[in-house]
Amino acid sequence: MEGALTEETISRIEQSSGMLATRSLARMDEQLAWFRRLPADQRSWVTLVAQAGIASFVEWLRSPDQAVRLTGEVFSTAPRELARRVSLQQTVELVRQTIAVVEEAVPALAGPGEKQQVADAMLRFSREIAFAAARVYAGAAETRGRWDARLEALVIDGLVRGVGPTEEGSPVSQLAALGWRAEGAVTTVVGAARRDLDPTQALDSVHRTARRAGFDVLAGVHGGRLVVVLGGITDPIEAAKAILDEFDDAPVVVGGSAPRIDGAADVTATALSGLRAVAGWPGAPRPVAADDLLPERTIAGDLGARHELIETVYQPLVEAGDVLLDTVVSYLDGGRALETTARALFVHTNTVRYRLRRAAELCGHAPTDARGAFTIQLALVLGRLNGQGAGRAAGPPGAQPPVQ
CATH class of the missing domain: 3.30.70.2730 (Alpha-Beta Plaits)
Structure with missing residues (x-):
């Protein structure tokens, strides 16, 4: 470094490092609202980083060729978790406050004719600190990215395996x-x-x-x-x-x-x-x-879908009474023909239409729609096999026990 500082000036800066770190923390507390909200342990780590930074500056004044090693050591005093709580932008703000405090103290610390040299040295050192901070955060981001990817894969694997929220490894x-x-x-x-x-x-x-x-x-x-x-x-x-x-x-x-x-x-x-x-x-x-695939899921062996089909489609029709259920059954068995259903039940076709609309409202599937008819027909079969409901829908007396 051109125009090296005298040992007397360097020693004066070294002896003032504790005071400079204290002033830096006070400045951060005054100027940065987010810093005031940090937990006590996080603030203590920032204090150590500030002290290490000033100590590193003193060592750099003596050995400027060791800038990379010295500036890297500044951040080694803090745990990796600090990088999760304090962003790179916030770290730059902390460095800026520390530099401002040191610059204010330069007139009292520099020897005769060395004020500009100390200021220039601080400027160059702060640049190295900025690069060191960027390296630390880049490394933390890369490590965190790999860890997060592994953790995310484990979470998805747990969900696919059906691990419940209260089970071990949830x-x-x-x-x-x-x-x-x-x-x-x-x-x-x-x-x-x-x-x-x-x-x-x-x-x-x-x-x-x-x-x-x-x-x-x-x-x-x-x-x-x-x-x-x-x-x-x-x-x-x-x-x-x-x-x-x-x-x-x-x-x-x-x-x-x-x-x-x-x-x-x-x-x-x-x-x-x-x-x-x-x-x-x-x-x-x-x-x-x-939920729109309940019939297919049931046929594929999903017992949960089977139960849901019975509870949401068959049971509401049964609970609505024999008149409505008989109308739906007659309509489906008669090839979905309104006139045929009306003749079989001795009612007007408009009555059949009304009952079918009512059935659709109750079970969420329209018997007049091909997809709805398929879903209802399967639900009727499952409900009868399971012994749900009463009367004709439940099957004749002496029928086999419900299928579990």
Whole structure:
């Protein structure tokens, strides 16, 4: 370093390092509102960094060729966790406040004719500190990115395996480390992963798209399937449409909605059940709700779908009474012909229409629609086999015990 400072000036700066660090912390507390909100342990680490920075400056004045090593040592005094709480921009603000304090003290610390030399040295050293901070944060970001990717893969694997929120190794307990907001409904969207991207590229693309849409997101490629959990949603289907292009050109299934993230395992299981069964409905919309695939899921062996079909379709019709149920059964058995049904029941066709509309309101599926008729017919069979309801719908006396 040209025009090296005298040892007397360097010693004076060294002896004042404690005072300079204290003043720097006081300046930070006065000027930076976010610094005042840091917990005590975080503030203490910042104090150590400030002290190490000034000590490193003194050593650099003696050995300017060791700038990289000395500036790197400044940040080695703090734990890696500090980089999660204090951003790079905030670190720059801390360095700026420290430099300002040192610059104010230069007139009293510099020897005769050395004021400008000390100021120039501080300017060069602060540049090295800035580069060192950038290296630290770049390294922390790279490490955090690798860790987050592994943790996210574990969370998705847990959801796919159906690990509940209270079980050991629950994925819900790991979400805080991934920056998941605790509030808001969640859904799971599943489909084939894009074949034109490798898994890492596909997941990066999903994250960008979902975050642009304003959702929390977890994603993983699991056995060729892309599994995406979205948080902060309002409508599951609309949320799925926002990321639809991230899937391959194949069926995409939405697993319904859970009010909180602790229901993510359930909606994931529902979505995967729907994906296994969606081939049974070639005309399914894209995306399709897993609840709209209850018939196919039931035939594919999903007991939960079977129970839901009985409870939401068959049971409401039974509870509405024999008149309504007999009308629906007669209409379906008669080939969905209004006139045939009216003659069989000795009523007007308008009465049949009214009863069919009422049935649709009760069970959510219209007997007059081909898809609705299929769903209701399957629910009727399952309900009778399960011994639900009463009278004709439950089967004749002496029938076999309910199928469990």
